[in-house]
Amino acid sequence: MTTAPTATVPLPAEWRDFFALTKPRVMSLVIFTGLCGLLAAPGSIHPVLGFTAILCIAMGAGGAAALNMWWEADLDAGMKRTAARPIPGGRMDPTSARDFGIGLSVGSVLLMGLGIGWLAASILAVSIVYYAVIYTIWLKPRTPQNIVIGGGAGAFPPLIGWVAVTGDVTLMPVLLFAIIFMWTPPHFWALALFVQIDYAKVGIPMMPVVRGEASTRKQILVYSILLLPVAVAPWFVGGTGALYGVVALVLSALFVALAVPVATRRAGEGDTMRPEKRLFSFSVLYLFLLFAALVADALVRQQGWLS
Structure with a gap:
């Protein structure tokens, strides 16, 4: 983990930098599979509630991604593929990225629980912890099986979408x-x-x-x-x-x-x-x-x- 970006004084972060923290390419797949789980589930859900469920899935995934980038900023700085990300690129301080990730994560779970149901919210919370803690902090730096075990982190969205409609697993x-x-x-x-x-x-x-x-x-x-x-x-x-x-x-x-x-x-x-x-x-x-x-x-x- 790092506590300082590569640049001595971070430049003012723009909205694009906060958006980049959510890993939008990965999130597009998360949103799509979550939406498919919701649409394929038996039963129906009000469109507003359906939108809320997908929004929560997106927020949770984005929050977990931001926490991942916060924790791995020093590693990202050492890799050509990730060196230009907001923190190692010197456009954002780590604290802002951490707080943004926590805010999105907590907000997504609370909104899912209050608006959709606490079972879906609980699974969403597990998915966030799975990616931000179990995979990022524990598995990834310790074992070559990190992707095998950590694969569960990205597998939750269709399950959450389905549960948002049916209320059960x-x-x-x-x-x-x-x-x-x-x-x-x-x-x-x-x-x-x-x-x-x-x-x-x-x-x-x-x-x-x-x-x-x-x-x-x-x-x-x-x-x-x-x-x-x-x-x-x-x-x-x-x-x-x-x-x-x-x-x-x-x-x-x-x-x-x-x-x-x-x-x-x-x-x-x-x-x-x-x-x-x-x-x-x-x-x-x-x-x-x-x-x-x-x-x-x-x-x-x-x-x-x-x-």
Whole structure:
């Protein structure tokens, strides 16, 4: 953790810097999967309450991200990919980032509890603590399994969205959680393969740094294969229709197909990392399309268009 930015006197922070603390690219996926969980859940929710639930999910994710950047500011300063972030870039003092993260986090849980329900609020609180404390402070600097165990941090949004509508936890939202949990290792390790120099430089024990590329590539393939039955499981248990099932099967098969050249590629076979970058890019598209199919399937079944 750092208590001072790289610049001696931080420049006045702008709204863009506070927005950057929330990791907007990551948040877009968080908001989307949370919204899909909400829309696919059985039952209905008033649009204002639905908007409030998604807003709380976004606020909670943004708050956790801000706390992550506050804690890791010294690490971010040492990595080319993150050196321009608000704190290491000298545009914000750490205290402001910390207070912003705490404010968003606490506010999101209170608003969710008062406006939607305390079960959804409790799960949101767990997701914030999971990312900001368990993953950021405990797992990430200590074990190459940080992404495997920490994958739960990003898997909560569809579960929270579902619970916001139904008020209870059933098998379906747990399966949606499991999908993102299993998706996270191959997604993130594909990225880690082509930015591993940064992680090694600051001493973060990411899998390619600690276990080597060969082991990481094999595990990417293993998790990609394991993702397939988990992604299809909602159809198998009757929670979705064939539309989702077919889309999940096709997308997951493509995921495995793209993981194969990553797993079989040896070190030194070119330096462009094209298979790894291709898998990483597709993994983001995969999650968007999979959860979009979940919502489309729910709409089709609700309207009885395939009956």
